[in-house]
Amino acid sequence: MIAGQDVTILGAGIGGLTAAVALARRGARVTVLEQAPAITEVGAGLQISPNGVRVLEALGLGEAARDRAVHGHGVWLRDGVSGHEVIDFNFDKVAPGATFLLFHRADLIDLLADAARDAGVTIRCGVRVERVIPSLTTAQVQLVGEGAQEMGFIIGADGLRSVAHRAMNGARDPFFTGQVAWRATVPATGREPAEATVYMGPGRHMVTYPLRGGTMVNLVAVEERDAWADEGWTHQDDPDNLRRAFSGFCDDAQALLERVDRVHLWGLFRHPVAVNWHYGHCALLGDAAHPTLPFMAQGAVMAIEDAWVLAACLDRDGPDAGPARYQQLRRARCEKIVNAASRNARNYHYANPVARRLGHEALRVAGRLAPRQVFNRFRWIYDADVTQI
Numbered sequence: 001m002i003a004g005q006d007v008t009i010l011g012a013g014i015g016g017l018t019a020a021v022a023l024a025r026r027g028a029r030v031t032v033l034e035q036a037p038a039i040t041e042v043g044a045g046l047q048i049s050p051n052g053v054r055v056l057e058a059l060g061l062g063e064a065a066r067d068r069a070v071h072g073h074g075v076w077l078r079d080g081v082s083g084h085e086v087i088d089f090n091f092d093k094v095a096p097g098a099t100f101l102l103f104h105r106a107d108l109i110d111l112l113a114d115a116a117r118d119a120g121v122t123i124r125c126g127v128r129v130e131r132v133i134p135s136l137t138t139a140q141v142q143l144v145g146e147g148a149q150e151m152g153f154i155i156g157a158d159g160l161r162s163v164a165h166r167a168m169n170g171a172r173d174p175f176f177t178g179q180v181a182w183r184a185t186v187p188a189t190g191r192e193p194a195e196a197t198v199y200m201g202p203g204r205h206m207v208t209y210p211l212r213g214g215t216m217v218n219l220v221a222v223e224e225r226d227a228w229a230d231e232g233w234t235h236q237d238d239p240d241n242l243r244r245a246f247s248g249f250c251d252d253a254q255a256l257l258e259r260v261d262r263v264h265l266w267g268l269f270r271h272p273v274a275v276n277w278h279y280g281h282c283a284l285l286g287d288a289a290h291p292t293l294p295f296m297a298q299g300a301v302m303a304i305e306d307a308w309v310l311a312a313c314l315d316r317d318g319p320d321a322g323p324a325r326y327q328q329l330r331r332a333r334c335e336k337i338v339n340a341a342s343r344n345a346r347n348y349h350y351a352n353p354v355a356r357r358l359g360h361e362a363l364r365v366a367g368r369l370a371p372r373q374v375f376n377r378f379r380w381i382y383d384a385d386v387t388q389i
Contacts (some may be wrong), residue, residue, distance in 0.1 A: 001184055002314040002322075003027030006152025008141065010129055010164055014038055014046075014105075015286030015303025016157030017112035021059050022311035024119035031151075032116065033127040033141070039113055041327035044185050045211050045218025046105050047072065047196065050098040051384045052301035055308045057389040061115055068107045070210050072100035073194045079305045079383070080201030083250030087374065094375040098382060102196070104185075104211045108300075112114060132156065132167040134282035153319045154282040157308065159318050160271070160290035168276040175379075179345065181268055181294065182221045182242045183352075186259035188214055196297075199253050199347065200360075205348035206246060208256060220254060220294065221246060228267060237265035268293055270342060273335050278323030285310055290334040295344040298337050298381065305386045306330055312389055331388060337381060 007023050009016045012034035021176040029133045048056070048069070056065045073274040091098055095368020113123065131142040132154060139154040165172070188210055196209040203224040211218050223245045239260045246257060277284050286303030309329055313322035 001027075002153075002311070005029065005319065006154065007031070008139075009154070009157055010141070010152035010155035010156045011159060011286075011288075012036075012109075012113065012123055012125070012163075013157060014112065014300045015109060015284065015307050016117075016345065017109065017116050018059070018307035019155055019157060019285060019306050019311055020116040020121045020123075021061075021112060021119055022308055023203070023314070023351065024116065024121050025059070025323060026311060026315045028120045028314075029152075030119075031118070032123045033123060033129060034123065034125045035128045037126045039109060039125065040106075041060055041122070042104060044183050045209060046103050046108070046300045047172040047209070047297040048103060048108070048304070049301055050095075050100065051386070052304045052384045053099045053101060053387050054302045054387055058308065059115065061111060064111055065101060065103075065108070068097075068111055069101035069103045069192050070194060070212075070214060074104045074196075076193070076195055076197045078197060078199050078250075078252075080249045080253060082245075083199075083252055086364055087201070093374045095382065096320055102194070102209050102211060102249065104216075104218075105300075106207060107212070115377070128164050128386055129158070132164045132282060134164075134167055139209075139281040152281070152357045153314070156284045156288045157175040157286050157307075158290055159287045161337035162284065164282060165274055165284055168279045168282065168284070169259060169274050170351065172271055174271040175267045175284065177270050177293065177342075178226065178228075179224050179268040179293075180224075180243075181230065181264055182219075182237065182263050182265050183262040184219045184239070184242070184260045185211065185216045185296045186219060186261075188217050190214060192217055193345075199249055200348040201246075201249060202353070203349050204245065205345075205379065206249070206256075207254060217256060219260065222268070222294075222348075235265050237263050239263045242264075245254070259311065259323060273331070277327040281319050283326060285321045289339055291329075291339045292338045293345065295348075296337060296341040296378075296381070298341065301338060302334055305384070306334075308384050309389060329386075333384070340381075 009032045075089045128144040133140040140148040142148040192210045199206040206221040273290045285306035313326040
């Protein structure tokens with residue numbers, strides 16, 4: 001049982017706040033430590049597929065989530081150069097009853113933070129953790145400029161540069177994938193469909209979808225190249241660099257790119273999944289355990305799933321046995337999703353024009369004859385319901 005016990009969560013991102021709500025609802029005394037000075041509007045769009053929506057619903061946040069998000073109706077794959085349709089997955093036809101939500105990251109963070117505070121969680125911002133010291137009987141955190149303090153059970157939801165990950169696994173050794181991504185939001189015209197559109201081209205692709213009631217459009221554009229770029233969301237770039245990279249794309253894509261006035265660039269790195277997700281009274285979740293490339297739209301959703309499963313395992317088996325069961329339940333699935341995301345980029349980036357034409361035509365035929373069969377390749381992701389463990 002976790003009720004009445006102290007839990008400290010490092011990081012007020014989506015995974016950390018979901019874990020805070022799930023644990024506080026089970027009676028734990030939860031504190032979240034966030035290094036940013038405030039929980040502010042950061043990042044841009046993200047997609048929450050049905051496997052993540054089920055957790056939000058189990059936390060009693062389903063209705064509020066639907067109110068704050070755009071309900072996604074499908075995924076539209078287009079040839080980026082010609083603009084021609086390749087395949088259009090209409091969720092009402094291929095996944096009837098499934099809920100796909102398109103969120104501005106800040107709106108989901110606000111929803112989770114409000115729910116956490118309502119459940120009695122303490123959120124401390126502007127707190128920098130220098131070191132995590134796990135042991136078999138307790139766990140300590142050393143804040144910058146302070147001595148080590150016992151913090152009860154510690155959850156490392158502190159992302160790619162996780163201090164908790166380093167304490168249990170040592171330094172990470174990621175490698176550059178040869179791909180970079182730009183991220184931006186632009187004003188909407190009001191005519192955008194409520195779906196994710198993927199423009200596929202030689203060595204690059206662009207994903208767009210509406211946010212915030214259709215008032216803005218999220219844009220993520222990926223290019224293969226040798227030039228290295230740093231990892232993270234905070235590196236601003238010149239919008240003209242983005243426009244030059246996609247200058248050969250169709251008019252619809254160009255109309256979006258012309259509206260970009262602020263853009264961030266980051267390098268895409270492949271990280272190994274952590275060997276140790278727990279040690280003693282300390283566990284990892286989300287990017288701290290299994291960073292993924294953004295080609296299956298599952299990074300935030302995996303963190304949401306992790307949060308529910310970890311809270312359930314701690315509640316059922318306690319802080320001694322619960323973390324091992326959590327890793328046993330989550331590791332294989334997360335590794336499979338990470339590997340699927342790494343492979344998926346190649347499906348968008350046919351460089352050879354003959355291969356691109358043949359690949360797109362094969363998808364068109366499959367879309368006309370058996371769209372459900374094409375979509376069913378991903379049902380193992382979307383049909384999962386971790387709230388039933």
